[in-house]
Amino acid sequence: MKSAANITNAEPLPVLHLGAGVIHGGVEAFLASLAVHSQRTIPSFALCAEGRLANEARAAGRAVHVLPQVRLSRPLWILRARRALDAVLATSTPAMALIHSGWMQVLFGPVLSRRRIPTATWIHGIATSQPWLEWLARRHRPVRIFTASHFMAEETAGWYPGTPRSVVHIPVAAPDRISPADRLSLRRSLDTGAEEVVVVVSCRFEPWKGHDILFRALGSLGKVPGWSLWVAGGAQEDHEIRRLESLRELGRELGIGDRIRFLGQRRDIPTVLQAADIHCQPNSGPEPFGIAFIEALYAGIPVVSTAIGGAKEIVDGSCGVLVPTSDPQALALAIGDLIRDPARRKSLGEAGRRRAFNLCNPPRQVARLEEILCGSVPGRLGTPLP
Numbered sequence: 001m002k003s004a005a006n007i008t009n010a011e012p013l014p015v016l017h018l019g020a021g022v023i024h025g026g027v028e029a030f031l032a033s034l035a036v037h038s039q040r041t042i043p044s045f046a047l048c049a050e051g052r053l054a055n056e057a058r059a060a061g062r063a064v065h066v067l068p069q070v071r072l073s074r075p076l077w078i079l080r081a082r083r084a085l086d087a088v089l090a091t092s093t094p095a096m097a098l099i100h101s102g103w104m105q106v107l108f109g110p111v112l113s114r115r116r117i118p119t120a121t122w123i124h125g126i127a128t129s130q131p132w133l134e135w136l137a138r139r140h141r142p143v144r145i146f147t148a149s150h151f152m153a154e155e156t157a158g159w160y161p162g163t164p165r166s167v168v169h170i171p172v173a174a175p176d177r178i179s180p181a182d183r184l185s186l187r188r189s190l191d192t193g194a195e196e197v198v199v200v201v202s203c204r205f206e207p208w209k210g211h212d213i214l215f216r217a218l219g220s221l222g223k224v225p226g227w228s229l230w231v232a233g234g235a236q237e238d239h240e241i242r243r244l245e246s247l248r249e250l251g252r253e254l255g256i257g258d259r260i261r262f263l264g265q266r267r268d269i270p271t272v273l274q275a276a277d278i279h280c281q282p283n284s285g286p287e288p289f290g291i292a293f294i295e296a297l298y299a300g301i302p303v304v305s306t307a308i309g310g311a312k313e314i315v316d317g318s319c320g321v322l323v324p325t326s327d328p329q330a331l332a333l334a335i336g337d338l339i340r341d342p343a344r345r346k347s348l349g350e351a352g353r354r355r356a357f358n359l360c361n362p363p364r365q366v367a368r369l370e371e372i373l374c375g376s377v378p379g380r381l382g383t384p385l386p
Contacts, residue, residue: 013041013374016094016117018085018104021047021054021066023236025204026170026291027100027124028053030148033171035060037362040370044094046085048104063092070107078107085111096377098122099142109140118377122146123156125288144376146369148289149310155286164376168369171362172294174353175270186275190261192228197339200276200301202232202269203292205240208285210306211247217282217331219254227259227339232272234265273299277345278338280304283311284326290314294360297352302345304334314359319352 019031034043035057044063047054054064065088070081085108097112097119099105105121112119121142145165147153153167178186184194192198199218203209211231218229235241244262251257266272273279279296286309287293293314296303303320305311315322321338323330338345 012039013096013370013377014044014092014094015041015373016044016046016097017100018046018097018108019053019100020049020104021045021051022049023204024052026289029172029291030170031100032056032060033173033362034366034369035062037171037173037366038370039363039367041373044092046088046108048081072103072106081107082111086115089115089117093117096120096373098146098373100124105140105142113140118143120144120146120373120376121160122148123152123159123288124148126152126155126286144372146372149313151286151309151313152288166372168372169360169365170289170291170294171365171369172291172298172356172360173362174298174357175274175295178271178274182271183275186271190230190263192230192261195226197227197278198230198276199227199278199280199335199339200230200232200273200296201279201281202273202295203281204233205235205243205247207243208283210282210284211243212250213282213284213326213328213331214280215247215250215254215256215260216328217335218259219256220328220332221336221339222255224336224339229256229260230263230272230276231260232263232266232269236265270295270299273301277301278304278335279320280331280335282306282323282325282331283308285309287311293320294356297356300349300353302338302348302352304331304338306331314355316355319348319355 017031017034019027021028031045031053045057046065046067048067048070050066054066057064067084068080070077094117097117099108099119100122101124109119119142123145141160142163145160145163147156147165147167148170150167153165187194201211201214205211235244251260263272273296279301281292283306289310293303293305293311297319303315305315305322306325307322308325311322321334323334
C-alpha cells in the first residue's frame with residue numbers, strides 16, 4: 001500500500017480495521033458490513049482470532065491478517081502480538097487505521113504511533129469496570145472519535161478532549177423478504193403453530209440484555225392463550241453457558257417452559273425475525289446502539305424495549321414501544337397489548353421497515369464514514385462531516 005502522502009484524492013483510501021474477532025456480536029457484524037459495502041476506502045482487517053468475521057471479510061475479497069492470541073495480563077503475549085502487527089505494517093502500510101476497542105488501542109496504539117499512521121478510534125461500548133484501561137488508551141490520541149449513537153457521544157464526551165468526533169449509525173442491510181410458505185415452514189420446524197403470536201429475542205446471554213425480565217413479564221401472561229417465545233443465540237463463553245441454563249430453569253419455575261423455544265446459534269436470524277411477530281429485548285443497561293433493534297425493524301415486526309441508551313434513538317412510537325427499565329409489569333402490559341392487537345402489530349411493522357432503512361441504509365452510512373475518514377488523513381482532500 002502507498003503512504004498517506006502519496007495517495008491522491010481520487011484513489012480509494014487504504015484503511016486498516018483492528019478488531020478482536022474472537023466472538024461474533026454487533027461490532028463484528030459492523031466490520032463484516034464494511035468489508036462488503038466500502039467504496040471510497042480499501043478496508044483490510046487485523047484480527048486477534050480466526051473465526052466468522054475473518055471468513056466473511058475474506059469472502060468479500062478483503063485482506064485479513066490474523067495476529068497471535070493476546071491477553072492484557074500476559075506481557076509476552078502483548079509483545080508477540082505487537083511484533084506481528086509491526087511485521088504486517090512493514091509490508092502493507094495503510095493510510096489510516098481505525099481501532100474498534102479500547103483494549104486494542106492499548107495493545108496496538110504504540111505500534112501505529114511509531115509507524116506514524118493516523119489512527120481513529122470507534123468507541124463501541126462503555127468500559128466502566130476498567131478505568132485504567134481507558135486511561136492507557138488515551139495515551140495515544142486519535143485524530144477522530146466515532147460513535148454509533150448520540151448517547152455514546154455524550155457518554156464518552158470526556159474522552160480525548162478536543163478530538164473531533166462523529167456519530168455514524170451502524171450500516172445494516174435489509175434482508176430478502178421471505179414468502180408465506182417459508183414463514184410457515186420455519187414455524188413448523190420450531191414446533192410453532194401458524195397462528196401463534198411469536199415473541200422473539202436475539203442477542204448474547206449477557207445479564208443486562210434483560211432475558212430474565214422478559215421471562216418474568218411473559219410469566220404474568222401465562223393465562224393469555226396463543227403466544228410463544230423464541231430465544232435465539234448461542235452461548236459463546238462460560239458465563240453465558242451458565243446463564244442459559246439458569247434461564248431454562250427460570251422458564252420452568254414460571255410455568256412457561258413449554259412455550260419457550262431455545263433456538264441456539266443461527267445464521268438465518270433475518271429469516272427467524274420475519275417468521276416472528278414481536279421483538280423484545282428489555283435491556284437493564286444501555287445499548288451503545290442496538291443492531292438487533294434495526295434487524296427486527298427490517299423484519300417488519302414491532303420492537304418492545306426499555307427507554308435507555310441507543311434504543312431511544314432507534315425505537316419511537318411509529319415502530320415500537322419503550323417501557324421503563326427493570327419493570328416486568330410495564331413490559332407485560334406492552335407485550336400483552338400487541339399480542340391482542342394484530343392490526344397494530346402490522347402498522348408498527350410496516351413503519352419499522354422504513355425507519356430502519358432511513359437510519360442504517362449501508363451505502364449511505366458507509367459513504368458517510370468513508371467521507372469522514374478521507375477528510376481526516378493529513379494531506380488528503382475532503383470535508384470531514386460533523
